[in-house]
Each structure stands twice: as C-alpha cells, then as structure tokens.
Amino acid sequence: MAMIRVEGLRKTYGDFPAVVGSDFTVETGEIFGIVGPNGAGKTTTLKMLAGLVEPTEGTATVAGRAADDTETHRNLGFLPEESPLYEDMTPRSYLEFFADLYDVPRAEARTRTESTLDRLELEHRERRLGDMSKGMKRKVAIARSLVNDPDLLIYDEPASGLDPLTTNYVLEFTRELADRGKTVVFSAHNLYHVESVCDRIVILNRGEIIARGTVPRIRETYGETTYHVFTSVPLEASEPVAGSEAERHRTTVPNMDAVDALRDDAATAGGRVVDIRTREQSLEDIFLDLARGTPDTGTDRGREPAGAGDNGSATRNPDDPPAPSTPGSAGRDAPDGPGGDRR
C-alpha cells in the first residue's frame, strides 16, 4: 500500500514557483530519496508531506489521510534540516521532554531512545546539548524523531555536514528503520547518500521532477555506457595499458557496433580482443547532465521507466587491469540482475 500519495503538488511563494506540480507515491517500508541541487524545492516538498507547509495546489496524503491531519502528525517523525535543540538540556532530558509531549510512557520512551542512541553510538549523554558537536546533535535529533515510534519518517538532509563516519551511522540506521517496516523519505544533495540507501529516488530541479526510479534504472535510462576494448595488438586509437603482464592496448568506443569493428581490426592486425569492459557514467554526472538539460529525453523525462526496481548495474573502474575473460562472451562486465535491488 502506498504510504504517501502526492498528486499535482505545487507551491508558489508570491510569483515564485518552488515546487511545480509533483506527482509520486511512496510505498510502505520504502526509502525514498528526493535529490536535487540547492533551491530545487526539496525542503518545500518535504514540508508539504509533513503538513507543515500548505500546498498552493494539489494534495499530499499519508496512509490515506491529509498530510496536515492531527492523526498523521502523531504518526510522523520529522527531522528538519537544521534542528535547534534546547541547549541547556541533556540528550536524556530533551528526549524525555518530547516523549511527554507525545504522551509516551517514560519507561517506554527511555528504552526506545537509549537503544537508538546506543545504535548511533552517542557518547556523553549527560553533556549539555549546547556543548555537543554537530554530529552528536544530529544523532539526538534523529532519536527525537523516533520518540513516538512513528511509521513515517521525513528527514531533511539527515547526513548533511556530518563527517564520513557519522554519515555512515546515519545512513545505515536509516536502512535499518526501513527494514523494521518504517517508511523513510529523505532529501539529499549528495548523491552518494542516496545511492547507498534509497530504493527509489526522484531528482528535482527548479521545483520539477526531472527523473525518477531506482538508481540503477536511472543510470540505465539516462546514463551513457562506454566500452573499453582491450586488444593484444595496438590499433589506430588505442593506448598501451601499463602494468599488465601480457601486452594490452585499450580503445574506448561508445557502442557494440564499434566493438565489433575493433574485433575485425584486431584480427586484421594479427591480434585479438582479450577483454571488454563497460563503464557506466557516474550518478553525479547523470545528475549534472539532467540538471543542465543536456540529454534529450523528450516527454519521458521524469516519468517512471518501465519495470523500475528490477534492474541492477555497477560502476566499474575502467583503469583496473583487465581480468581474464572470454572475449566477446557477454560484451560487458557490469552485471545485470538482482544486484541493484537493494531491499
């Protein structure tokens, strides 16, 4: 069942369109990422989902109820981009305070928040919040979002500005929440965050959804693949590959027809193709191309590619020395199949 259903959602501030007619659904238990550059409309979208900003047009429903319904709020954990905490409180007193607001019995709240803080490895729980680092405060804010044990979590840039270790804790923890059946919607402008945990994403630019689907499927639909063909003899446009035991020469071409042509060239030169590798464009590059409007995907832009969710592919480092393989067997070394299905 869809946890969130968004139809024709639009928000204008004065004449300025911050979100332009969004449509999407988020399934129960899914991690859904909203990605985009600064000012793309991520926060505005999340606030409309959380019932904190009123849409100019369109609707957002959560479990069949309006986003601004009181019952929806009781079942929501919202993590704002900046979460000001009461500086004189300790994590424990702060979390107890919020548990009281939600009428959560103290003992239950304590068990819940302690286990969250244990999981996030928050140290110095008796320290004043005002004396804590940014990462520690973020962990406390995350624990706060869970104090009422909500089914839906809406996190605005949960890992932004955190060190890599804390970022990892937060992202892994997000995955665990979904594994426990919670639905998580989060925004990010760092694509690495999205790629490592999200089941599906939408890419927003200037308030508009410009791509959507699973990360592997977005990569397949919008990314370009190049082929690195390794031959035993030098060809016209090849470069020698250093460090390999046998002599190797690499030529980079854009499609399989060109790969076949190289096969003929190699044979003519008395050699053969010894390996073929594919290189997928990075998500970052795809994202930048989309944001600039480079690829001409016409009316399909922002529409769910057919069969999204069942495909996987992997980014390979083209500068790895070629591994032994059967030349031409499959024509690519990026595995297709369930590898990209993250759940």
Ligand SMILES: Nc1ncnc2c1ncn2[C@@H]1O[C@H](COP(=O)(O)OP(=O)(O)OP(=O)(O)O)[C@@H](O)[C@H]1O
């Ligand atoms: N209350 C407001 N009044 C006027 N304009 C606003 C308001 N809130 C947001 N905007 C504008 O709407 C656009 C989208 O803002 P939003 O905060 O949703 O983007 P974002 O994708 O979350 O950006 P960031 O990554 O920088 O947080 C921006 O141009 C912003 O300046």
